[in-house]
Amino acid sequence: MNGEQTVTETARAMPGRNGRQVAGLILAECERAGLGAGARLPTERQLAADLGVTRSGIRHALATLEAEGLISREVGRGTFLRGTPPARHKHEADGPAVPADTDFAPADVMTIRRLLEP
Numbered sequence: 001m002n003g004e005q006t007v008t009e010t011a012r013a014m015p016g017r018n019g020r021q022v023a024g025l026i027l028a029e030c031e032r033a034g035l036g037a038g039a040r041l042p043t044e045r046q047l048a049a050d051l052g053v054t055r056s057g058i059r060h061a062l063a064t065l066e067a068e069g070l071i072s073r074e075v076g077r078g079t080f081l082r083g084t085p086p087a088r089h090k091h092e093a094d095g096p097a098v099p100a101d102t103d104f105a106p107a108d109v110m111t112i113r114r115l116l117e118p
Contacts, residue, residue, distance in 0.1 A: 022053055022061035027070070030081060037083040041071065067105075 026047060030039070041047070044062070048055045062079060065071045073079045 019060040019064045022051065022057055023064045025051055026061055026065065035081055037081055039081050041079040041081065
């Protein structure tokens with residue numbers, strides 16, 4: 001090799017990665033592979049093996065990417081890259097971005113309800 005470190009080597013060198021870091025690695029691998037909007041991502045098992053992360057870590061990262069509108073997951077079909085991310089109200093430098101459509105999953109609503117209701 002010519003001294004360049006691949007994304008996979010970088011992933012294995014980063015112990016204790018969080019979901020956001022793994023999500024970034026997944027996107028970097030997709031970009032490196034030349035995948036565009038509508039392309040199918042590898043399986044969770046394959047991503048886990050390629051990135052040296054547990055499958056639960058991959059699932060968490062995919063959930064993060066799905067919440068950001070960067071991928072869509074279809075039961076029985078696979079996980080697909082989407083086009084551009086949804087519009088944001090704020091810039092990333094201003095703090096956490098809020099999706100323009102503020103569409104929440106039922107599980108998110110139930111979590112908030114459990115926190116607020118006695």
